Amino acid sequence: MLKKVKVKYDLLPIQMKASFWFFVCAVLQRGISVITTPIFTRLLSTTDYGRYSVFYSWLSIVTVIVTMNLFTGVFTMGIVKFREEEKVFTSSLQGLTITLCLAWTIIYLLFREFWNSLFKLTTVQMLAMLIMIWASASFSFWMTTERNRFRYKRLVLITLIVSILKPVISIIFVLNSNDKATARILGIALVELVCYSGFSFAQIATGKVFFSSKFWKYAILFNLPLIPHYLSGVVLAGADKIMIQRMVGESEAGIYGLAYSLAQIMLIVNESLNKTMSPWLYQKIRDRKFESMERVVVSSLIFVAACNILLIAIAPELLFLFAPREYSEAIYTIVPVALSGFFSYLYLCFAPFEFYYEKRIWTTVGTLVGAILNVILNYLLIPKFGYVAAGYTTLLCSAILGYTHMYFMKKVCDNYLNGVRPYRYGMFLALSICSTALGMAFVPVYEHRIIRYLLLSVIVIIIFLFRKKIEVFIRRDIIQWESK
Numbered sequence: 001m002l003k004k005v006k007v008k009y010d011l012l013p014i015q016m017k018a019s020f021w022f023f024v025c026a027v028l029q030r031g032i033s034v035i036t037t038p039i040f041t042r043l044l045s046t047t048d049y050g051r052y053s054v055f056y057s058w059l060s061i062v063t064v065i066v067t068m069n070l071f072t073g074v075f076t077m078g079i080v081k082f083r084e085e086e087k088v089f090t091s092s093l094q095g096l097t098i099t100l101c102l103a104w105t106i107i108y109l110l111f112r113e114f115w116n117s118l119f120k121l122t123t124v125q126m127l128a129m130l131i132m133i134w135a136s137a138s139f140s141f142w143m144t145t146e147r148n149r150f151r152y153k154r155l156v157l158i159t160l161i162v163s164i165l166k167p168v169i170s171i172i173f174v175l176n177s178n179d180k181a182t183a184r185i186l187g188i189a190l191v192e193l194v195c196y197s198g199f200s201f202a203q204i205a206t207g208k209v210f211f212s213s214k215f216w217k218y219a220i221l222f223n224l225p226l227i228p229h230y231l232s233g234v235v236l237a238g239a240d241k242i243m244i245q246r247m248v249g250e251s252e253a254g255i256y257g258l259a260y261s262l263a264q265i266m267l268i269v270n271e272s273l274n275k276t277m278s279p280w281l282y283q284k285i286r287d288r289k290f291e292s293m294e295r296v297v298v299s300s301l302i303f304v305a306a307c308n309i310l311l312i313a314i315a316p317e318l319l320f321l322f323a324p325r326e327y328s329e330a331i332y333t334i335v336p337v338a339l340s341g342f343f344s345y346l347y348l349c350f351a352p353f354e355f356y357y358e359k360r361i362w363t364t365v366g367t368l369v370g371a372i373l374n375v376i377l378n379y380l381l382i383p384k385f386g387y388v389a390a391g392y393t394t395l396l397c398s399a400i401l402g403y404t405h406m407y408f409m410k411k412v413c414d415n416y417l418n419g420v421r422p423y424r425y426g427m428f429l430a431l432s433i434c435s436t437a438l439g440m441a442f443v444p445v446y447e448h449r450i451i452r453y454l455l456l457s458v459i460v461i462i463i464f465l466f467r468k469k470i471e472v473f474i475r476r477d478i479i480q481w482e483s484k
Helices: 002-011 014-035 039-044 044-066 072-079 083-110 112-119 125-147 153-175 180-207 213-247 250-263 266-287 293-313 315-322 325-356 362-383 388-416 425-441 450-465 467-482
Strands: none
Touching: 002 388, 014 039, 014 153, 039 044, 039 125, 039 153, 039 250, 039 315, 044 083, 044 180, 044 213, 044 362, 072 083, 072 125, 072 266, 072 325, 083 112, 083 125, 083 180, 083 388, 083 450, 112 125, 125 153, 125 180, 153 180, 213 388, 250 315, 250 325, 250 388, 266 293, 266 325, 266 362, 293 315, 293 325, 293 425, 293 450, 315 325, 315 388, 325 362, 325 388, 362 388, 388 425
């Protein structure tokens, strides 16, 4: 049987093999972190866990400011647009990122008391944050180039090593420290510095260009208008924990942070699909080949929705497994945050059109609306309904984010693609309503395990009855993907 599986695997095209192993990488990165969560929830108090969660929220925000997110949209698109100069483009963006990180480190050191007071973090935590920002950016550039060339062996190896070392080193640090939140942060920072920093220098050596006025100018001008967009995205994802910390307390921020971490298991699916599909979508847009886009995207959305429903259905058992009783209130926050992952992925299906045709203002406006609304609703509702309200504001604003970008994608198609419609938008609306309704249906039955599992069984039976149609649908997508 193993031989048959190996023969079938060997016959797969490189794109399918790479997609599978990229998914494995995403599972390793997020999965091992999730698996080790029960250890840290027992080593850290809810207050320490809250401090750690808030640190990561600030990390996401500061990363955008320091690096301008050069390793995401502009780089993914740039290696497609500048195929003949890919190595030079890559090395120059690594050089620009190093320059930005050094400049911001100097600014921090000159005014560290102000920054420490603003973020409510220590000097050690802030320096660890800056190290993590640069190291992670270095790895992201390298990872994107590996994905673009469908080279997965080294990526899997590095991901496996780092995914194991992070929790191991962090546990050692936590066990030997009184400040356990800082100890966990330092453990992660040390591993990333040692394992990731070399990629920056390696790619600069390969491209042999640190400074390129052409590519530095292109990247800065492209991404500068997008900074509000990227900031809005991380605010939408992380402002909840910061606001809960300051409006309610660090312990409540820790409970919400755990719920958010468990719900973000969906990031394993979202990120792996997005990182694999993103270059493919850009190539389809560049070549104006839209025939297969809808089937592939809808299939991936169905997969995301199914994973969401499964996660929500078993959330009480997950929470029991992952945390002690002090975190029990987190259960009612998992549902809306998990469902927001569906709409976050929905946005990723539309945004490539805006990025490719450089409609940065539209991209920024779409995300800014969701982020501002999220902060306003949190400010109004958290004091009245408690921190659980933050989960529902995240869900609402994520839905607004997704459908705002769908509107702007239509405008791009009207202005640049002769009004072509790559997707039937009613399909997205139907999937959104169904997945949200199914997810919410589990909330009132969380305390009734038999009813909850009966409901899950009904959903599984329906999928089983329609399995042949689903199989044909998905197989058709794979064939279309292979023929890109």
